[in-house]
Amino acid sequence: MAFVTDRKRVNGLGAAKSGTHHFWTMTVTSVALLVLTPFFLAIIGPILGASHAEVIASLSRPIPAAIVAAYLVVGLHHFRLGVTTLLEDYVRGLARKIWIIAMTIVSYGLAAAGLVALAQIAL
């Protein structure tokens, strides 16, 4: 590291331009989730503990299915960015990179699995 110049050390890491992208995406997704949350709870709450037929009937309707799908996609994208910040704050070195990659896979993997399940129920 002693032979690396200051310029080389910070190149490509500047906070300008793309530096606000993370912040702005969190702002946009948080507002979307704020709007979706009451609807999401109103759809999932009543069918949690209901019979299999009732669950299928409820999630087969297009608007509840669309709201749950949107909640999964936006929510887990928001989670991915949030957990990345958490890991950047508390984990160092190679472990940080491995954790960020793993949690990215978990985030999008869960969203994909949920969407496939919803599609199978709704169609």
Add this chain to the structure above:
Amino acid sequence: MADVNRGNRPLSPHLSIYRPQLNSMTSILVRITGNAMIVAAFLLVWWLIAAASGAGYFATVDGIVTSFLGDLVMALSVLGLWYHALGGVRHLIWDAGYGLDVESADRMGWGMLIGSIALTFLTLIAI
């Protein structure tokens, strides 16, 4: 090369230095609740997959998700969800340039703590 003292500079004061305050505690709770909700996300997606797989597997997973422990996790997740949502609202207000003084931040902090409990009771009663 100008910075010869790299890696050996004094650090800014952190948790061990500052006295716990409402502001810092409500802030760390936003982070904890936000990240803890991955447990509920796992359970919900598992439950959706089970529902798509058929009545037999659904009965097994539904039994776990709506067991006493499952209900407890889900109820606490609703509390976490509302707390995190209200914490997000406080951030949106701050980002817009309002409520940045200590009194307003504290007032919103109490609003998050009390409001999230009230909204959780409302949610659990209503549905």
